[in-house]
Amino acid sequence: MTLPRDALTATGFNPTSVGLTAADVTELGTLLTADQASFDAANAAKLDHQAATQAMNAPGATHDQLMAKLRDIGNAVRVSNASDDAIAAIGISRRQPSPTPKRAPAVAPEFSVESVAPGVINVRFRAAGSAQPRAREANAIGVQIAVVNGAAAPTATEPDAAPNQFVSRSPVGLDSTKMPDQVRLYARWITQRGHTSPWTLPLEVSVL
Numbered sequence: 001m002t003l004p005r006d007a008l009t010a011t012g013f014n015p016t017s018v019g020l021t022a023a024d025v026t027e028l029g030t031l032l033t034a035d036q037a038s039f040d041a042a043n044a045a046k047l048d049h050q051a052a053t054q055a056m057n058a059p060g061a062t063h064d065q066l067m068a069k070l071r072d073i074g075n076a077v078r079v080s081n082a083s084d085d086a087i088a089a090i091g092i093s094r095r096q097p098s099p100t101p102k103r104a105p106a107v108a109p110e111f112s113v114e115s116v117a118p119g120v121i122n123v124r125f126r127a128a129g130s131a132q133p134r135a136r137e138a139n140a141i142g143v144q145i146a147v148v149n150g151a152a153a154p155t156a157t158e159p160d161a162a163p164n165q166f167v168s169r170s171p172v173g174l175d176s177t178k179m180p181d182q183v184r185l186y187a188r189w190i191t192q193r194g195h196t197s198p199w200t201l202p203l204e205v206s207v208l
Helices: 022-057 062-078 084-088
Strands: 110-117 120-126 140-149 164-167 172-175 182-191 203-206
Touching (some): 110 203
Antiparallel strands (some): 182 203
């Protein structure tokens, strides 16, 4: 309910004209004053709280100082001679050492041509010396196969400069529809991080 409080409390207003008494109007004025005071106090408290929070969280203020001290304590405890169990009891854990990076295989895969058909060259690869036809070197996710134009004179770096494709499974069929009549194929292992093994020796293939 909305009351015309300004009209009810205006100078010269006759409360009896609307069924009220002078006491009603006096009490209303008192309550309005008290309510305004309460609002002003609450608003001032809110502003004080905001100012205190900003001061606490300001760079270099008490919260930053506390966090810095906690970090210093945690680091000091971690490098102490205390056992892992002892520091765990106070809620601190030592960082585990970083795992040793997985290295690329040092040996190239065994790489062979299984068959050649019009539009496709079927090849196989596996870990060198393995009896398993699909064996893969540890850390490798597959091989890169480089296709070099066999009409060009061979060079030591040609597989690095040639177009290559990633293959994860063996055996695999290579699309030869856009290859030249003679190609040299190379393969090398590749890891998840892009590290590679040496290239294989080239396979000379006549494309059908």
